[in-house]
Amino acid sequence: xxxxxxxxxxxxxxxxEEMRRDETIFLIGEDVAEAGTPFKVLSGLVEEFGTxxxxxxxxxxxxxxxxxxGAAMTGSRPIVDLMFGDFIFLVMDQLCNQAAKTHYMSxxxxxxxxxxxxxxxxxxxxxxxxxxxxxxxxxxxxxLKVALPSSAYEAKGLMKTAIRDDNPVVIFEDKLMYxxxxxxxxxxxxxxxxxxxxxxxxxxxxxxxTSSMVQVCQKAAEILEKxxxxxxxxxxxxxxxxxxxxILNSVRKTSRAIVVDEGHQNFGIxxxxxxxxxxxxxxxxxxxxxxxxxxxxxxxFSPALEDITVPxxxxxxxxxxxxxxxxxVHAA
Amino acid sequence: MAPKKKxxxxxxxxxxxxxxxxxAFEDNANQLYLSAKMPGLTHMYSGQEAVAVGxxxxxxxxxxxxxxxxxxxxxxxxxxxxxxxxxxxxxxxEGYCRGKGGSMHIADQSHGNLxxxxxxxxxMGIATGAALSARRxxxxxxxxxxxxxxxxxxxxxxxxMNMAALWKLPVIYACENNGYSEYTKTDxxxxxxxxARAEAFGIEAHMVxxxxxxxxxxxxxxxxxxxxxxxxxxxxxxxTYRYHGxxxxxxxxxYYRSKDEESEWKxxxxxxxxxxxxxxxxxxxxxxxxxxxxxxxRADAEAAVQYALDAGYPPANEVDMHVFAGVDHALAYV
Ligand SMILES: Cc1ncc(C[n+]2csc(CCOP(=O)(O)OP(=O)(O)O)c2C)c(N)n1
Ligand SMILES: [Mg+2]
Numbered sequence: 001x002x003x004x005x006x007x008x009x010x011x012x013x014x015x016x017e018e019m020r021r022d023e024t025i026f027l028i029g030e031d032v033a034e035a036g037t038p039f040k041v042l043s044g045l046v047e048e049f050g051t052x053x054x055x056x057x058x059x060x061x062x063x064x065x066x067x068x069x070g071a072a073m074t075g076s077r078p079i080v081d082l083m084f085g086d087f088i089f090l091v092m093d094q095l096c097n098q099a100a101k102t103h104y105m106s107x108x109x110x111x112x113x114x115x116x117x118x119x120x121x122x123x124x125x126x127x128x129x130x131x132x133x134x135x136x137x138x139x140x141x142x143x144l145k146v147a148l149p150s151s152a153y154e155a156k157g158l159m160k161t162a163i164r165d166d167n168p169v170v171i172f173e174d175k176l177m178y179x180x181x182x183x184x185x186x187x188x189x190x191x192x193x194x195x196x197x198x199x200x201x202x203x204x205x206x207x208x209x210t211s212s213m214v215q216v217c218q219k220a221a222e223i224l225e226k227x228x229x230x231x232x233x234x235x236x237x238x239x240x241x242x243x244x245x246x247i248l249n250s251v252r253k254t255s256r257a258i259v260v261d262e263g264h265q266n267f268g269i270x271x272x273x274x275x276x277x278x279x280x281x282x283x284x285x286x287x288x289x290x291x292x293x294x295x296x297x298x299x300x301f302s303p304a305l306e307d308i309t310v311p312x313x314x315x316x317x318x319x320x321x322x323x324x325x326x327x328x329v330h331a332a
Numbered sequence: 333m334a335p336k337k338k339x340x341x342x343x344x345x346x347x348x349x350x351x352x353x354x355x356a357f358e359d360n361a362n363q364l365y366l367s368a369k370m371p372g373l374t375h376m377y378s379g380q381e382a383v384a385v386g387x388x389x390x391x392x393x394x395x396x397x398x399x400x401x402x403x404x405x406x407x408x409x410x411x412x413x414x415x416x417x418x419x420x421x422x423x424x425x426e427g428y429c430r431g432k433g434g435s436m437h438i439a440d441q442s443h444g445n446l447x448x449x450x451x452x453x454x455x456m457g458i459a460t461g462a463a464l465s466a467r468r469x470x471x472x473x474x475x476x477x478x479x480x481x482x483x484x485x486x487x488x489x490x491x492x493m494n495m496a497a498l499w500k501l502p503v504i505y506a507c508e509n510n511g512y513s514e515y516t517k518t519d520x521x522x523x524x525x526x527x528a529r530a531e532a533f534g535i536e537a538h539m540v541x542x543x544x545x546x547x548x549x550x551x552x553x554x555x556x557x558x559x560x561x562x563x564x565x566x567x568x569x570x571x572t573y574r575y576h577g578x579x580x581x582x583x584x585x586x587y588y589r590s591k592d593e594e595s596e597w598k599x600x601x602x603x604x605x606x607x608x609x610x611x612x613x614x615x616x617x618x619x620x621x622x623x624x625x626x627x628x629x630r631a632d633a634e635a636a637v638q639y640a641l642d643a644g645y646p647p648a649n650e651v652d653m654h655v656f657a658g659v660d661h662a663l664a665y666v
Contacts, residue, residue, distance in 0.1 A: 034587060035515035058485030058521040059452045059513060087451070125372030125423075127434045129450035266666060296666055297652050301434030302423030303371050304645030 001186040008041045008178040010152035011117070014159035015042070015079060017188065019049055022077065025163060026053040028064050029081025037081060039119075039178050065091035065116075069099045069168075072114040077163065082118035085172055086132045091116075099168040100143035115162045119175040120148075120262060121212050122299045122310050131299035131306075133211075133262040135172045136269050139240050145169040145193060146240040150214035152182040154237055157191030165193070174212040174262075194241035198250065202232035205256040205320045208247060208273055210236060213260040219313035220320065229324050239269055247273065248281050255286040256323050260311050265293025287323035292316060341616050345625075347389055347545050348611060351381040351604045352626055354405045356633040357414065358576075361404065361421060361435075365580040369641065371423055374435040377405030379575035382603035383508050384409035386548025387476055390556045396444045396462045396475040398455035401436050402508075402574070403448030406478055412440035414636035424643040431646045432654065444473075452513075453479060453486030456505075460492040463503035463565070474502045474559045482513025484526050490533075496565040497533040503565045504555055505530065508542060510574045515588045530567035542570030543603045546610075573597040 005013070019025045027045065029037075033056045036043030046054040057064040061082065068078035082088060088095070099112045120133035139146045145167055149155035155173060162169040199214065200221055209217035214235045221231035232250050236243055251257045257277050259270040270291035277289050295309040322328040358378045364370035377384070380402070388397065388409035399406040407417060412428065420427025420438045427433070428440050439445040446462060449455040459477030466473040483489065484507060496503050507526060511518050527537035540551050548570060555566045575598060577585050611617045617625075655662035 031514050031516055038514070056516060056520070059482045060485040060487065062487060063485075090451075125434065127372075127436050127450060128432075129436070129454075295651065295663070297655050297662060298432075300432045300651060301371070301429075301437070302431035302646055304423065304648070305431065305651045308648055308651055 002183045003186065004181040005152055005184050006179050006181050007149070007152040007155045007173065008039065010156035010184055011041050011159055011173065012043065012045065014156040015163070016045060016048065018160055018163040019045070019053065024075060025077045025079065026055060026071075027079045027081060028055045028057060028068055030057055030059055030083055032056060032081045038083060039175065041178065042081070061087050061090040062094055065094040066098065068114050069094055069102070069112055072099070072112045072168075073102060073110050077113050079115045079117060079163065082116060084130050085118045085120045085134050086129050088118060088134050088137065095138065095144070095168070095170075096141045100141045103167065104143060111166045112168050113166045114168050115159070116168065116170045117159070118170070118172055120172040121174045121176050122262065122294065123306055124176060125301065125303060125306065127301040128298035133172070133294060135170070135239065136263045136267070136272075138170050139269065139272075143168065144240065145238065147171045147193065147238045148211040148236070149173060150209075150211055150235050150237070151177070152180065153184050154191060154197075154235070156184055157189055158193075158237065161190045161193055164190070172211060176212065191237065193238045194243050196234050196236045196243035196246040198232065198234055198246065200231070200233040202230040202254060204230045204254055204324050205258065206232045206234060206247070206250040206254045207258050207260065207316065207320070208234045208236065209260045210239065210262070210269060212262050213311060216311055216313050216316060217260055220316035223313060223317040224320055227321070229320060231320060236273075242273070242276070244276055244280070247277065251277050251281045252284045255284055256320075257285075258290040258292060258316060258319055258323070260292045260316055262294050262310060264296050265291055266296045268293050287326070287328060290319050290323060292319060343389070344611060344616055347385050347549065348604070348607055348622075349625060349629065350385045350389070350409055351545065351607065352629045353414075353633075354378075354381045354384065354408045355604060356629050357404055357408055357417065360418070360633050360637050362576065362580055364421065364637065370421060372434060373579045373581050374404075374421070375402040375579045376574065376576035377402050379597065379603070380405055380508055380510060380542065380572045382545035382548055382607070383506070383542045383570045383572050384478070386545045387506060387552045389549055390552035391444070391474065391476065393443050394471070395473050395556070396446055396459070396466075398446050398459040398462070398475070398477050399439060399448040400455070400478055400480060400483070401448065401450050401452070402480065403436070403438055407438050407440060407445060407448065410440065410445045411443035412445070414633055415639050416440070418636045418640035419643050422640050422643070423645060424640055425646040425650075426643050430650065430654070453483040453488050455479065456483075456486070456488050456492050459505075460496050460501060460503050463496065463501035464499065466502060472560050474504065474556050474564070476504045476506050478506050478508060480513060481507060481509040481511070481518045481522065481526070483507075484529065485521060490529070493530060493533045493535060493565070497535050500562055501565050502559040502562070504552075504559055505565065505567045507567070507569045508572050509569055510572045512574070512578070512589065514578045515582075515585070517588070526569050527567065535565055535567050537567040537569070539569045539571070542572030543601045543606065545603055545607050573601070
């Protein structure tokens with residue numbers, strides 16, 4: 001049986017199911033208990049699991065992140081709630097110097113099974129410190145897995161896999177998608193890491209989109225279809241690990257690729273995926289692989305400016321047209 | 333430099349007016365949100381006016397402050413004008429930050445406001461650094477670091493307090509304890525006493541009724557004067573209350589805060605009403621004069637709102653300006 005639920009509900013269900021299954025799991029973060037987070041994603045969990053397992057903290061991100069790392073090394077499986085992705089800068093030492101490296105530095109003797117759930121995404125008029133998409137930062141650090149759900153279905157399946165993983169996993173949810181509904185099976189399912197989803201088959205160009213940008217690519221594909229350009233849309237679902245095979249197979253077929261991601265374009269996810277394609281499918285390409293990320297500026301507050309910093313379906317379709325018609329003189 | 337003395341009618345009235353201006357700004361901001369004319373969310377300062385005004389009235393224009401996500405009050409109190417503030421709130425070009433900051437980063441930099449901050453506790457280092465800089469450069473400026481009770485949980489505060497105390501910096505840490513951080517009571521997230529934490533670093537700590545503008549101003553004048561002489565740093569805990577939800581969208585909040593508690597504070601402890609009554613009883617003003625002040629400020633605020641609604645957005649080519657100092661357009665540079 002499948003029903004439509006919101007992304008928010010999907011995350012909630014995933015965590016509740018896993019907490020019922022495994023007593024070592026606990027949730028920790030700011031206003032996670034009675035308030036159920038500002039986005040209300042965790043509503044109802046404290047009622048079921050109590051304040052022992054749904055723990056409200058002071059506003060002390062490095063502190064509770066560190067506590068989670070220590071708990072994870074000693075038999076617990078914490079899920080850390082970081083209210084905004086932007087606050088990841090506060091927990092960087094505990095996450096990147098401690099959690100990410102402990103397994104390696106201990107020669108495999110210690111592990112850190114924790115999930116850091118947080119969010120990404122601009123256009124919510126929240127200005128430069130509440131709108132960033134910072135997944136590239138953590139993807140850069142060996143030892144961290146990074147999942148980017150693009151709908152309620154992915155959010156549930158990836159969360160369950162993350163919780164069962166014996167490594168630190170960072171999940172970025174798109175905060176604009178919390179109320180978006182998608183079909184989600186009632187039966188249990190998990191989505192394995194490193195398996196991309198081919199959302200739409202196409203012949204002329206491959207659009208690789210992550211998280212919030214999957215929908216943008218889907219809409220771009222619809223625009224292009226009306227003009228006779230057939231776009232394939234791929235959602236990698238996790239960027240660490242990255243399902244290279246699915247992406248490369250698609251590009252070998254279409255000979256063109258655009259990578260779309262909401263993180264800043266420079267030194268980001270789009271560059272990483274684009275260069276893997278260039279390295280491994282170069283002789284199949286008919287056009288330079290295109291990167292489309294968020295503009296390399298802090299996210300501005302003004303709607304008049306904010307909206308032009310994020311890739312749009314029209315923008316992706318424009319770029320696709322250029323490379324499909326061989327009209328691209330040099331990448332903008 | 334002798335501290336300004338707030339003992340004459342003019343100064344009292346200025347404090348009263350500044351508090352009313354904050355309330356008027358917030359009421360209009362809330363209306364803009366409710367009528368879907370404001371992009372995003374905002375955190376109302378209403379109820380806490382005596383804190384910002386009592387402290388900022390003890391400061392000179394060149395003194396610095398750092399502000400918070402709940403920063404409209406500090407901004408007004410440090411000398412900002414309605415027009416540029418409402419323009420900022422609506423993301424318009426004429427805003428203090430050219431529309432790039434919005435509510436959570438609003439600040440009139442020309443009056444020593446180093447910025448509102450959307451990271452809780454994020455300004456504690458900045459304020460302490462401003463104090464270090466003033467001392468190094470031989471300036472007499474004092475910096476006031478405003479933050480909430482929730483922010484006392486941030487480790488950064490303890491790092492900078494240690495250094496400020498070691499180096500005797502002219503900084504005053506002003507904790508506005510409004511009893512809540514988001515949807516949680518302060519008692520549930522703060523162990524021990526907050527003043528004792530400052531005292532542990534050898535920092536002189538004070539507690540004051542944040543609803544009493546004269547008490548706040550009196551203490552602030554003394555501490556600012558002493559900080560200027562090199563006797564700082566200081567810590568003040570100001571007991572206060574926010575009238576609205578954590579942000580304008582936090583409407584159904586009975587689950588963490590009772591309506592009775594809210595109406596009690598508003599009825600009995602309103603900083604503006606109480607100060608107004610005191611001014612009347614002291615014969616400083618008549619009731620009619622207070623009404624006239626209120627009306628004038630309300631009209632001012634409404635005119636500024638209209639101005640901001642009609643004002644233009646920044647042109648698209650501003651999007652990559654101001655990323656780097658000395659670089660016109662970042663995209664052509666990086
Ligand atoms: C580092 C960081 N963590 C969490 C938040 C989310 N947040 C915004 S305001 C707030 C509560 C702050 O409480 P307090 O310091 O008491 O200030 P108040 O809102 O009461 O004025 C929280 C948790 C944030 N903005 N920054
Ligand atoms: Mg507070």
